[in-house]
Amino acid sequence: MTDDRAIPENLVRRAPMPASVSRPVVTPIMPSVVYASECPDELDAQYEGRVKGFTYAREGHPNAEVLASKIDALEGAEGGLIVGSGMAAVSAVLLGCLKAGDHVLGGDQLYGRSLRLMGQDLPRLGISTSLADPTDASAFVRAMRPETRMVLVELVSNPTLRVADIPGIAAVCREHGVILVVDSTFSTPRAFRPFEHGADIVIHSVTKLLAGHSDVTLGYVAARDPAMRKAIYDFAVTTGMTPSPFDCWLAERGLMSFHLRYDRAEENAKALAEHLGGLPGVRRVLYPLRHDHPDHNRAAALLGTRGGNMLSFEVEGGRAGANALTRAMADLPFAPTLGDIGTILSHSASSSHRALSPEARQELGITEGFFRISVGVEDIELLKRDFSAGVAAAKAAAG
Numbered sequence: 001m002t003d004d005r006a007i008p009e010n011l012v013r014r015a016p017m018p019a020s021v022s023r024p025v026v027t028p029i030m031p032s033v034v035y036a037s038e039c040p041d042e043l044d045a046q047y048e049g050r051v052k053g054f055t056y057a058r059e060g061h062p063n064a065e066v067l068a069s070k071i072d073a074l075e076g077a078e079g080g081l082i083v084g085s086g087m088a089a090v091s092a093v094l095l096g097c098l099k100a101g102d103h104v105l106g107g108d109q110l111y112g113r114s115l116r117l118m119g120q121d122l123p124r125l126g127i128s129t130s131l132a133d134p135t136d137a138s139a140f141v142r143a144m145r146p147e148t149r150m151v152l153v154e155l156v157s158n159p160t161l162r163v164a165d166i167p168g169i170a171a172v173c174r175e176h177g178v179i180l181v182v183d184s185t186f187s188t189p190r191a192f193r194p195f196e197h198g199a200d201i202v203i204h205s206v207t208k209l210l211a212g213h214s215d216v217t218l219g220y221v222a223a224r225d226p227a228m229r230k231a232i233y234d235f236a237v238t239t240g241m242t243p244s245p246f247d248c249w250l251a252e253r254g255l256m257s258f259h260l261r262y263d264r265a266e267e268n269a270k271a272l273a274e275h276l277g278g279l280p281g282v283r284r285v286l287y288p289l290r291h292d293h294p295d296h297n298r299a300a301a302l303l304g305t306r307g308g309n310m311l312s313f314e315v316e317g318g319r320a321g322a323n324a325l326t327r328a329m330a331d332l333p334f335a336p337t338l339g340d341i342g343t344i345l346s347h348s349a350s351s352s353h354r355a356l357s358p359e360a361r362q363e364l365g366i367t368e369g370f371f372r373i374s375v376g377v378e379d380i381e382l383l384k385r386d387f388s389a390g391v392a393a394a395k396a397a398a399g
């Protein structure tokens with residue numbers, strides 16, 4: 001008996017998978033860029049959708065599909081698409097569905113890069129844009145134009161955690177025949193499912209809470225209308241927004257614990273908000289479910305008890321106080337991201353909002369003493385100790 005696979009000349013031929021009646025429990029990572037079909041007839045059948053088969057990884061691969069179907073289940077969506085980043089998802093929607101002459105209306109506190117896409121890139125391509133305050137649906141009525149085709153909003157804003165009137169905005173969009181897109185990264189489907197509140201398209205930066213470990217960059221987009229779904233898919237494939245199979249695999253692994261992580265982080269965020277509110281040197285605490293939050297009633301109506309893991313606060317002492325706080329909390333990453341399994345501290349004035357003038361930041365309430373916390377799953381007592389030390393250091397620096 002000769003074994004073909006043992007012949008040196010055949011080393012470049014891929015060996016078949018070993019026979020096994022049992023199956024792997026864990027999704028295999030499939031890095032293959034191409035998929036071999038039996039014959040041209042079969043390839044025809046694949047391309048024409050009569051049989052299911054992968055062809056080329058840029059057009060789709062098993063790890064992306066497994067991940068997409070899991071997030072679809074969370075969102076109550078169908079045919080969701082995984083792309084290489086959250087911004088790829090935003091770009092695929094705006095560029096894949098709009099044309100020159102259209103107008104798109106955005107929330108005025110969108111994610112920084114979404115604002116840049118709307119402010120710089122879309123106008124260059126002949127798509128006009130404007131912004132309105134999403135906590136006020138009547139502002140969206142006033143901002144509508146005859147050529148308005150799309151509205152892009154986030155439910156919970158960064159970093160002041162204002163809560164948008166999504167049902168009100170959805171009603172305005174319905175009345176004007178405008179597509180409503182919700183970037184739901186901050187709230188996640190654990191807290192809010194935009195399709196149930198009138199959204200046509202839902203976007204996630206999977207990079208954040210869904211994958212949850214700060215080790216992959218990925219995005220997700222789902223559209224209710226199959227024609228829109230196809231336009232987004234075609235644009236993403238043509239412009240090469242392909243996600244890596246390994247990243248999809250990591251994100252699928254991260255999703256296994258999403259509900260556990262989310263629930264624990266949210267419980268911690270509530271307790272930490274309470275704790276910070278009682279510390280001398282803290283000027284204010286922003287958390288959607290707190291009674292002193294400006295959108296408290298809407299947060300309760302839309303999120304119920306799901307206040308989320310994001311929380312912001314302001315200390316005394318300006319920049320010197322802020323420097324003292326991060327230095328006194330060196331165990332905690334001071335970094336501009338969110339949704340990691342561990343708590344992460346960020347300072348909007350020196351990161352996400354650094355391009356704004358001090359006056360514009362002041363107007364948003366983003367002072368030098370303003371911090372955002374992405375609360376993680378640590379022991380709450382440890383977090384309370386860390387933040388007590390940080391706030392005390394800021395207060396001492398304030399003199």
Ligand SMILES: *Cc1c(COP(=O)(O)O)cnc(C)c1O
Nearest residue numbers: 085086087111183185205207218
């Ligand atoms: C991070 C983020 C994005 C962009 O996601 P990336 O994966 O970093 O490209 C978009 N929207 C919101 C609300 C985000 O927080």
